[in-house]
Amino acid sequence: MEDYPRTILDFEERFHSEASCREYLWQLRWPDGFRCPRCGGSKAWWLRRDLYRCSHCDRQTSVTAGTIFHRSRTPLRVWFRALWYVTNQKHGVSALGLQRALGLGSYHTAWTWLHKLRTAMVRPGRDRLAGTIEVDEAYLGGVKPGKPGRGAAGKALVLVAAQVEGTRIGRIRLRRIADASAASLEQALTETVEPGSVIRTDEWSGYTSNLKTLGYHHQVVHKGAEVGDSRLPRVHRVVALLKRWLLGTHQGAVRASHLDYYLDEFTFRFNRRTSRSRGKLFYRLVQQAATVSPITESEIAGGRTLG
Helix, strand or coil: CCCCCCCHHHHHHHCCCHHHHHHHHHHHHCCCCCCCCCCCCCCEEEEHHHEEEECCCCCEECCCCCCCCCCCCCCHHHHHHHHHHHHHCCCCCCHHHHHHHHCCCCHHHHHHHHHHHHHHCCCCCCCCECCEEEEEEEEECCCCCCCCCCCCCCCEEEEEEEEEECCEEEEEEEEEECCCCHHHHHHHHHCCECCCCEEEECCCHHHHCCCHHHCCEEEECCCCCCCCCCCCHHHHHHHHHHHHHHHHHHCCCCCHHHHHHHHHHHHHHHHCCCCCCHHHHHHHHHHHHCCCCCCCHHHHHHCCCCC
C-alpha cells in the first residue's frame, strides 16, 4: 500500500525527526525486509551510528548507502523538505528558489541537490512507450543566426516521443541526440519505444530508412493529412511546453551538457501531471531516490556526454 503525506501539516507531523525519516526510507528501500547490498542476505544486526551488519558476510551498511543520500552530511530531514518542496511546485523550482526556501549555504549546493534529485526522477528499468507514438526532434537553445531547423548550429537536438491517447497526450520520453541521422534516431527510438508500436513521423529520411526492419509500423504523416496542418500536434505541444518551462522556471540558463537532467525532470512532471496528490509525487521520488545509484558532485559538474 502506498503510504505518503497528503498535506504540509501531515508532512511536518510525520517527518519531525531524523529517526522518522530513516524509518520511512527503510520501508521504501527494503519493503520486504533487509537485503544486504553485497550478498543479498536477509538478516542483519543493528549497530550504533545507524549501521547494519549482515549476519552472512559481515558487511556494514546504512539505509542511505547506495542511494542519492549516500555520504551526505546533511540530515535526512532537510533532504525530505527539499523533496517535498520540489514535488509540490507545479512548474518546478530553480536552484535559487530552493536555496532560499531551505536556507542552504550556497547556490552551488542547491544546484547540485536539484541535479541529484533529477537523477532520481528516472525510474530504474522504466518501461518503453507502446501503442501509437508521435516522434519528432526539436532544437533547444538561444536564438542564434544561421540555418534554422535540422542542421542548426550551436543548439542541442532532442528527440521527442509522445503517446497518442485519443485526442490527448499520454506519456512522453525525451532524449538528447547527437544529430538527426538515421543511426542516431534509430538508436534513440529502440531505447524509447517498444517494437510492434506504430511510430508516426514526418517525411524526414532519417525515419524512413530502417524502422520497419526494426519491428515498428511506420506512418509518414504528410501535410494536409488527417491530423491537420499541425502534422504531429502532440509532439509540437510537448516541445512548446518544454521550451516555456525552460525559459520560465530556469530562464533558459541550461547548458547542453546538463540538459539531460532537465529533460528527466520535465518528463517526470509531465507524465504525472494528472496526479491529484502532490504527496504521491513525493512518495515516488523518495522511492526512486532509494533505488538509484549515487552520483557525485564532480560527475554532475561534468555533465552527461552523448554515448
